[in-house]
Amino acid sequence: MSSGDEVVLRVPAKSDYIALVRxxxxxxxxxxxxxxxxxxxxxxVAVSEAVTNAVESHRTAGTDSHxxxxxxTEGHEVExxxxxxxxxxxxxxxxxxxxxxxxxxxxxxxxLGLPLMRRLxxxxxxxxxxxxxxxxxxxxxxxxxxx
Amino acid sequence: MQxxxxxxxxxxxxxxxxxxxxxxxxxxxxxxxxxxxxxxxxTSVLVDLTNVTFVDxxxxxxxxxxxxxxxxxxxxxVLVNPQPDVSRIIALTGLxxxxxxxxxxxxxxxxxxxxxATSSTAATEMAQ
Numbered sequence: 001m002s003s004g005d006e007v008v009l010r011v012p013a014k015s016d017y018i019a020l021v022r023x024x025x026x027x028x029x030x031x032x033x034x035x036x037x038x039x040x041x042x043x044x045v046a047v048s049e050a051v052t053n054a055v056e057s058h059r060t061a062g063t064d065s066h067x068x069x070x071x072x073t074e075g076h077e078v079e080x081x082x083x084x085x086x087x088x089x090x091x092x093x094x095x096x097x098x099x100x101x102x103x104x105x106x107x108x109x110x111x112l113g114l115p116l117m118r119r120l121x122x123x124x125x126x127x128x129x130x131x132x133x134x135x136x137x138x139x140x141x142x143x144x145x146x147x
Numbered sequence: 148m149q150x151x152x153x154x155x156x157x158x159x160x161x162x163x164x165x166x167x168x169x170x171x172x173x174x175x176x177x178x179x180x181x182x183x184x185x186x187x188x189x190t191s192v193l194v195d196l197t198n199v200t201f202v203d204x205x206x207x208x209x210x211x212x213x214x215x216x217x218x219x220x221x222x223x224x225v226l227v228n229p230q231p232d233v234s235r236i237i238a239l240t241g242l243x244x245x246x247x248x249x250x251x252x253x254x255x256x257x258x259x260x261x262x263x264a265t266s267s268t269a270a271t272e273m274a275q
Protein backbone atom coordinates (compact mmCIF):
# COMPACT_ATOMS: atom_id res chain seq x y z
CA MET A 1 0.00 0.00 0.00
CA SER A 2 1.22 3.51 -0.69
CA SER A 3 1.76 6.46 1.59
CA GLY A 4 -1.58 8.22 1.52
CA ASP A 5 -3.70 9.24 4.47
CA GLU A 6 -6.79 7.40 5.58
CA VAL A 7 -9.78 8.58 7.57
CA VAL A 8 -12.38 6.05 8.65
CA LEU A 9 -15.83 6.84 10.02
CA ARG A 10 -18.34 4.42 11.44
CA VAL A 11 -21.65 6.19 11.85
CA PRO A 12 -25.15 5.17 12.90
CA ALA A 13 -27.49 4.69 9.94
CA LYS A 14 -29.47 7.78 10.85
CA SER A 15 -30.06 10.82 8.69
CA ASP A 16 -28.81 13.14 11.44
CA TYR A 17 -25.27 11.83 10.82
CA ILE A 18 -25.15 12.59 7.09
CA ALA A 19 -24.07 16.18 7.75
CA LEU A 20 -21.27 14.93 10.02
CA VAL A 21 -19.89 12.77 7.22
CA ARG A 22 -20.06 15.71 4.79
CA UNK A 23 -18.09 17.93 7.16
CA UNK A 24 -15.36 15.38 7.87
CA UNK A 25 -14.92 14.26 4.26
CA UNK A 26 -14.81 17.80 2.90
CA UNK A 27 -12.25 18.77 5.53
CA UNK A 28 -10.11 15.73 4.72
CA UNK A 29 -10.24 16.47 0.97
CA UNK A 30 -9.34 20.13 1.55
CA UNK A 31 -6.12 19.30 3.37
CA UNK A 32 -4.39 19.08 -0.02
CA UNK A 33 -3.29 22.71 -0.63
CA UNK A 34 -3.92 22.30 -4.37
CA UNK A 35 -7.50 21.13 -3.93
CA UNK A 36 -10.14 23.28 -5.60
CA UNK A 37 -13.08 24.34 -3.48
CA UNK A 38 -15.56 23.54 -6.27
CA UNK A 39 -14.23 20.00 -6.56
CA UNK A 40 -14.35 19.52 -2.79
CA UNK A 41 -17.96 20.70 -2.95
CA UNK A 42 -18.65 18.15 -5.71
CA UNK A 43 -17.22 15.41 -3.50
CA UNK A 44 -19.26 16.68 -0.55
CA VAL A 45 -22.49 16.34 -2.52
CA ALA A 46 -21.57 12.94 -4.00
CA VAL A 47 -20.62 11.50 -0.60
CA SER A 48 -23.82 12.87 0.90
CA GLU A 49 -25.84 11.11 -1.79
CA ALA A 50 -24.03 7.82 -1.17
CA VAL A 51 -24.55 8.03 2.60
CA THR A 52 -28.19 9.01 2.13
CA ASN A 53 -28.73 5.90 0.01
CA ALA A 54 -27.00 3.83 2.69
CA VAL A 55 -29.22 5.26 5.45
CA GLU A 56 -32.34 4.57 3.42
CA SER A 57 -31.10 1.09 2.59
CA HIS A 58 -30.68 0.28 6.30
CA ARG A 59 -34.13 1.71 6.98
CA THR A 60 -35.57 -0.60 4.31
CA ALA A 61 -33.77 -3.59 5.77
CA GLY A 62 -34.70 -2.67 9.33
CA THR A 63 -31.11 -3.05 10.44
CA ASP A 64 -29.49 -0.86 13.09
CA SER A 65 -25.92 -1.69 12.09
CA HIS A 66 -23.51 1.14 11.30
CA UNK A 67 -22.42 2.57 7.96
CA UNK A 68 -18.71 2.63 7.26
CA UNK A 69 -17.16 5.52 5.36
CA UNK A 70 -13.51 5.42 4.41
CA UNK A 71 -11.61 8.29 2.83
CA UNK A 72 -8.19 7.70 1.35
CA THR A 73 -6.18 10.63 0.04
CA GLU A 74 -2.96 10.44 -1.92
CA GLY A 75 -1.65 13.40 -3.82
CA HIS A 76 -4.59 15.16 -5.39
CA GLU A 77 -6.73 12.04 -5.56
CA VAL A 78 -9.41 11.25 -3.02
CA GLU A 79 -11.11 7.88 -2.85
CA UNK A 80 -14.18 7.49 -0.68
CA UNK A 81 -15.98 4.25 -0.01
CA UNK A 82 -19.38 3.97 1.64
CA UNK A 83 -20.40 0.52 2.81
CA UNK A 84 -23.86 -0.37 4.01
CA UNK A 85 -25.47 -3.60 5.10
CA UNK A 86 -28.82 -3.13 3.41
CA UNK A 87 -30.60 -5.40 0.95
CA UNK A 88 -28.65 -4.21 -2.11
CA UNK A 89 -30.09 -3.18 -5.46
CA UNK A 90 -29.48 -3.51 -9.18
CA UNK A 91 -27.64 -0.34 -10.25
CA UNK A 92 -28.41 -1.10 -13.91
CA UNK A 93 -32.11 -1.38 -13.25
CA UNK A 94 -32.96 1.82 -11.39
CA UNK A 95 -35.92 3.86 -12.68
CA UNK A 96 -34.93 6.29 -15.42
CA UNK A 97 -35.97 9.84 -14.68
CA UNK A 98 -37.47 11.61 -17.73
CA UNK A 99 -35.74 14.65 -19.18
CA UNK A 100 -36.58 17.95 -17.53
CA UNK A 101 -38.43 19.05 -20.68
CA UNK A 102 -40.78 16.07 -20.46
CA UNK A 103 -44.29 16.69 -19.08
CA UNK A 104 -43.80 13.50 -17.06
CA UNK A 105 -40.77 14.88 -15.23
CA UNK A 106 -42.77 16.51 -12.44
CA UNK A 107 -44.12 13.12 -11.39
CA UNK A 108 -40.64 11.87 -10.43
CA UNK A 109 -39.45 13.03 -7.01
CA UNK A 110 -36.78 10.34 -6.62
CA UNK A 111 -34.02 8.80 -8.69
CA LEU A 112 -31.60 11.69 -8.99
CA GLY A 113 -28.99 10.53 -6.48
CA LEU A 114 -27.04 8.03 -8.55
CA PRO A 115 -26.91 10.14 -11.74
CA LEU A 116 -25.82 13.12 -9.67
CA MET A 117 -23.00 11.15 -8.05
CA ARG A 118 -21.80 9.96 -11.43
CA ARG A 119 -21.77 13.48 -12.83
CA LEU A 120 -19.89 15.00 -9.90
CA UNK A 121 -16.91 12.68 -9.41
CA UNK A 122 -14.37 11.21 -11.81
CA UNK A 123 -15.21 7.57 -11.13
CA UNK A 124 -18.09 5.75 -9.47
CA UNK A 125 -18.10 2.01 -8.79
CA UNK A 126 -20.94 0.15 -7.13
CA UNK A 127 -20.73 -3.39 -5.78
CA UNK A 128 -24.04 -4.61 -4.44
CA UNK A 129 -25.48 -7.86 -3.24
CA UNK A 130 -27.63 -9.47 -0.60
CA UNK A 131 -25.22 -8.49 2.17
CA UNK A 132 -25.06 -4.81 1.29
CA UNK A 133 -23.63 -2.24 -1.05
CA UNK A 134 -20.19 -0.70 -1.45
CA UNK A 135 -20.02 2.61 -3.31
CA UNK A 136 -16.59 3.84 -4.34
CA UNK A 137 -16.09 7.44 -5.44
CA UNK A 138 -12.82 8.77 -6.87
CA UNK A 139 -12.03 12.38 -7.61
CA UNK A 140 -8.96 14.46 -8.43
CA UNK A 141 -9.62 17.62 -6.49
CA UNK A 142 -6.95 19.64 -8.30
CA UNK A 143 -8.70 19.49 -11.67
CA UNK A 144 -11.61 21.47 -13.08
CA UNK A 145 -15.14 20.16 -12.51
CA UNK A 146 -16.31 17.55 -15.05
CA UNK A 147 -19.38 19.61 -15.87
CA MET B 148 -32.56 24.36 9.97
CA GLN B 149 -35.24 26.99 10.49
CA UNK B 150 -38.39 27.50 8.43
CA UNK B 151 -40.02 30.90 8.13
CA UNK B 152 -43.48 31.52 6.68
CA UNK B 153 -45.00 34.74 5.45
CA UNK B 154 -47.10 35.96 2.58
CA UNK B 155 -46.43 38.65 0.01
CA UNK B 156 -48.03 42.09 0.46
CA UNK B 157 -51.13 41.08 -1.51
CA UNK B 158 -51.37 37.80 0.41
CA UNK B 159 -51.47 35.93 -2.89
CA UNK B 160 -48.36 33.82 -2.42
CA UNK B 161 -46.91 31.91 0.51
CA UNK B 162 -43.19 32.56 1.00
CA UNK B 163 -41.34 29.78 2.80
CA UNK B 164 -37.79 30.58 3.85
CA UNK B 165 -35.37 27.72 4.43
CA UNK B 166 -31.87 27.82 5.90
CA UNK B 167 -28.64 25.84 6.24
CA UNK B 168 -28.42 22.31 4.82
CA UNK B 169 -31.48 20.67 3.26
CA UNK B 170 -30.89 16.93 3.27
CA UNK B 171 -32.66 13.73 4.29
CA UNK B 172 -32.60 14.71 7.97
CA UNK B 173 -34.98 17.66 7.45
CA UNK B 174 -36.94 16.56 4.39
CA UNK B 175 -40.03 15.50 6.34
CA UNK B 176 -40.25 18.88 8.07
CA UNK B 177 -39.83 20.83 4.84
CA UNK B 178 -42.33 18.65 2.98
CA UNK B 179 -44.81 19.20 5.81
CA UNK B 180 -44.39 22.99 5.51
CA UNK B 181 -45.04 22.77 1.76
CA UNK B 182 -48.16 20.63 2.30
CA UNK B 183 -49.41 23.04 4.94
CA UNK B 184 -49.13 25.96 2.53
CA UNK B 185 -51.11 24.09 -0.11
CA UNK B 186 -53.69 22.93 2.43
CA UNK B 187 -54.09 26.55 3.56
CA UNK B 188 -55.27 27.33 0.04
CA UNK B 189 -52.16 28.87 -1.49
CA THR B 190 -51.73 27.83 -5.10
CA SER B 191 -48.33 29.50 -5.49
CA VAL B 192 -45.45 28.97 -3.09
CA LEU B 193 -42.14 30.83 -3.20
CA VAL B 194 -39.22 28.98 -1.59
CA ASP B 195 -36.59 31.42 -0.41
CA LEU B 196 -33.21 29.65 -0.67
CA THR B 197 -31.08 32.70 0.19
CA ASN B 198 -29.80 31.12 3.40
CA VAL B 199 -29.58 27.54 2.17
CA THR B 200 -26.02 26.24 2.05
CA PHE B 201 -26.58 22.73 0.70
CA VAL B 202 -29.20 20.73 -1.14
CA ASP B 203 -29.15 17.07 -2.12
CA UNK B 204 -31.32 15.07 -4.50
CA UNK B 205 -33.89 14.45 -1.75
CA UNK B 206 -34.36 18.21 -1.39
CA UNK B 207 -34.69 18.63 -5.13
CA UNK B 208 -37.29 15.85 -5.09
CA UNK B 209 -39.57 17.74 -2.73
CA UNK B 210 -39.15 20.91 -4.81
CA UNK B 211 -40.39 18.87 -7.80
CA UNK B 212 -43.31 17.60 -5.72
CA UNK B 213 -44.23 21.14 -4.68
CA UNK B 214 -43.97 22.29 -8.29
CA UNK B 215 -46.40 19.56 -9.33
CA UNK B 216 -48.92 20.37 -6.58
CA UNK B 217 -48.87 24.07 -7.47
CA UNK B 218 -49.26 23.33 -11.17
CA UNK B 219 -52.18 20.99 -10.48
CA UNK B 220 -53.87 23.96 -8.80
CA UNK B 221 -53.01 26.36 -11.64
CA UNK B 222 -50.39 28.00 -9.47
CA UNK B 223 -46.60 28.06 -9.47
CA UNK B 224 -43.62 27.17 -7.32
CA VAL B 225 -40.68 29.55 -7.58
CA LEU B 226 -37.26 29.00 -6.04
CA VAL B 227 -35.79 32.29 -4.89
CA ASN B 228 -32.15 33.35 -4.85
CA PRO B 229 -30.32 30.01 -4.68
CA GLN B 230 -26.64 30.48 -3.88
CA PRO B 231 -24.01 29.35 -6.42
CA ASP B 232 -23.38 25.86 -4.99
CA VAL B 233 -27.12 25.21 -4.79
CA SER B 234 -27.72 26.63 -8.27
CA ARG B 235 -25.08 24.32 -9.66
CA ILE B 236 -26.75 21.20 -8.26
CA ILE B 237 -30.12 22.35 -9.59
CA ALA B 238 -28.57 22.89 -13.02
CA LEU B 239 -26.64 19.59 -13.01
CA THR B 240 -29.89 17.69 -12.50
CA GLY B 241 -31.60 19.65 -15.30
CA LEU B 242 -34.19 20.98 -12.89
CA UNK B 243 -33.39 24.58 -13.81
CA UNK B 244 -35.48 23.79 -16.90
CA UNK B 245 -38.45 22.40 -14.99
CA UNK B 246 -38.51 24.71 -11.98
CA UNK B 247 -38.99 28.46 -11.97
CA UNK B 248 -36.11 30.36 -10.39
CA UNK B 249 -35.97 34.06 -9.48
CA UNK B 250 -33.24 36.25 -8.06
CA UNK B 251 -35.44 38.01 -5.49
CA UNK B 252 -38.88 37.88 -3.90
CA UNK B 253 -40.32 40.71 -6.01
CA UNK B 254 -39.35 38.98 -9.25
CA UNK B 255 -40.60 35.67 -7.88
CA UNK B 256 -44.01 37.17 -7.05
CA UNK B 257 -44.31 38.53 -10.58
CA UNK B 258 -43.24 35.19 -12.03
CA UNK B 259 -45.74 33.27 -9.89
CA UNK B 260 -48.61 35.62 -10.76
CA UNK B 261 -47.77 35.38 -14.45
CA UNK B 262 -47.48 31.58 -14.38
CA UNK B 263 -50.75 31.29 -12.47
CA ALA B 264 -52.54 33.55 -14.96
CA THR B 265 -51.19 31.50 -17.88
CA SER B 266 -52.24 28.20 -16.26
CA SER B 267 -55.66 29.54 -15.43
CA THR B 268 -56.22 30.77 -19.00
CA ALA B 269 -55.07 27.44 -20.42
CA ALA B 270 -57.35 25.55 -18.04
CA THR B 271 -60.32 27.73 -19.06
CA GLU B 272 -59.61 27.20 -22.76
CA MET B 273 -59.38 23.44 -22.26
CA ALA B 274 -62.71 23.43 -20.42
CA GLN B 275 -64.48 25.25 -23.27
